[in-house]
Amino acid sequence: MKVLRTLVIALFLVVGCLPLIWLGITAFKHHPDTITSSAKFLPVPGAPIAGDGIAFSPTLEGFEHLAEPHPGVEFSFLDHLLNSIIIGVASTLASVALGTSCAYGFSRFRIPGAKDWLFFVLSTRFMPPLAVVAPVLIMYRALDLPNTHLGLIVLYTAFNLSLSVWLMKGFIDEIPRAYEESALVDGYSRASAFFRIILPHARTGMAVTAVFCLISAWNEFGFAMTLNNAGAVTVPVYFAGLQGNTNGVPWPQIAAGALIFVIPIVVFTVLVRDHLLRGVTFGTIKQ
Amino acid sequence: MKKESPLLKVGFVAPTLLFLITFNLYPLLYNIVLSFTNKQLSQDEYEFIGGHNYQAIFDAASNPKFGQALRTTAEFVLFAVSLELVLGFCLALCMQAKFRGKPLVLTLLLMPMMLSPAVMGLFWNLILSAHNGILNQVLGGAGLPTPHWLTEPSLKLCAVLLVDVWMWTPYMMLIALAGLNAIPGYIYEAAEIDRASRFTVFRRITLPMCAPLLLLAVLFRATDALKQFDLVMALTGPNDTSTQTLSALLYQLTFANQKVGLGSAYACIVLVLVIALATVFTRYLDWLATKRQGA
DSSP states (O other): OHHHHHHHHHHHHHHHHHHHHHHHHHTTSOHHHHTOSSOOOEEOTTOOTTOSSSEEOOOSHHHHGGGSOOTTOSOOHHHHHHHHHHHHHHHHHHHHHHHHHHHHHHHHSOOTTHHHHHHHHHHGGGSOHHHHHHHHHHHHHHHTOTTSHHHHHHHHHHHHHHHHHHHHHHHHHTSOHHHHHHHHHTTOOHHHHIIIIIHHHTHHHHHHHHHHHHHHHHHOOHHHHHHOSSSSOOHHHHHHHHTTOOTTOOHHHHHHHHHHHHHHHHHHHHHTGGGHHHHHTTTSSOO | OOOOOTHHHHHHHHHHHHHHIIIIIHHHHHHHHHTTBOOBTTOSOOOBOTTHHHHHHHOTTTOHHHHHHHHHHHHHHHHHHHHHHHHHHHHHHHHTSOOTTHHHHHHHHHGGGGSOHHHHHHHHHHHHOTTTOHHHHHHHHTTOOOOOTTTSHHHHHHHHHHHHHHHHHHHHHHHHHHHHHTSOHHHHHHHHHTTOOHHHHIIIIIHHHHHHHHHHHHHHHHHHHTTOOHHHHHHTOTTOTTTOOHHHHHHIIIIISOBHHHHHHHHHHHHHHHHHHHHHHHHHHHHHHHHHHHO
């Protein structure tokens, strides 16, 4: 039984991690080594390029060109990475700030129809981006927002509010009411009780929420592709555009870029590992 | 303690609710209006044409694409969710035991679901490549068939499913594991005293006690899989008959064909489906929460 269990876990671990490991290996290859009919997974300095066997000679070539635009386009990978960072960080800050205050309101006050409002907030997450993007685009055109950072920041903030409100409500519900009630008795105003008592206690929750908002903004593709395809283009959309030229898909460069793009996610996932269950279920399941 | 103004609570919740109404509810309603027009993406003028768009959709003979996309999406949701459920649950059963390095193994197992579907989907093109892909090299090495995943029409949907299962099995595992861990040990001890067989314990205790959380996970995944767009775009493009999901069809109509009016009519039908599923989901969540409070 124990052997079987170990085997199953090992199998899932290999299958689960292999694509990521393969991505890491591919990033350090020369282009001909990425499309050989025998998989090359052993880095050996000085191995012949496109030779037989499993050895390849490692190189930083894939990384070297990331700052240069491809022929015929204006921006390089690094420019797109910067767009992703600006949009991701700004929308995360906005959704955590709005979500925390909204969650506090629902957690501490009697609000008419509170349950219905909360489920309305959650239901916004179920909308397929492609089903609402045409009216958003028309609305954005009237406001001059397509192809700007601000446009996607606003949209991602709206998109992430469901997550932020629900996660933060779970965290704030766990802070005893007695804390701020004693502060209110001591003459604090509600606002200063919120800022000086609740926020410090909700720090972990806010950090966890921020990570999940950042990751979903970072990975988002549907809205980014349809609203921002000519300016402030994010990394996933940039990559999707590279797919077209089948003949010379620059795999080492794609892998190098993708590696830089996913490493922050890997790091953040490790940081919030104890809160993953909560994060991916909108705080509806707690361990 | 001062009496608080009733406007205070409005100040806390209103900004978020207004934001959501502007950027979610308004586009949704606007979408309904557009579905009765002949609006084109690049033209400002349009006319109301009544239910013409809806007529065109349900006239299946002139328009087989919608039925096809509906079928593809249904197949995709069904296979993806059930495969992920079975694999994830099996994995969770194995992960239930205590062993050295478990937190690390768990984190590594969960990694795929955090990654970008669009970016990883693009890279999967290299993995799935018929002659140069590592998957076929492994399969070939084991003496198994090495199919052309991304060019053989009957296998394209399998390829999308494969990547989706790779990404989301960890999700099912995580929730199933939470369900398994929540079963109190004394129930198993009681079963042992009663000399219940392993199979009976699994069927009468483990499965029913996990079921509520598993259903929650299924609903979460189903609503997500229904939106599938990123992987389809990355692996086959939006206009491939064998993998054109509803989202991909909507993209094709609205952006490639510029038919916003018709696209909006499709979107309305999709939204009815989504809202139905979301309603089931939120009612279930509500029921689960009340039940837990009662317990």
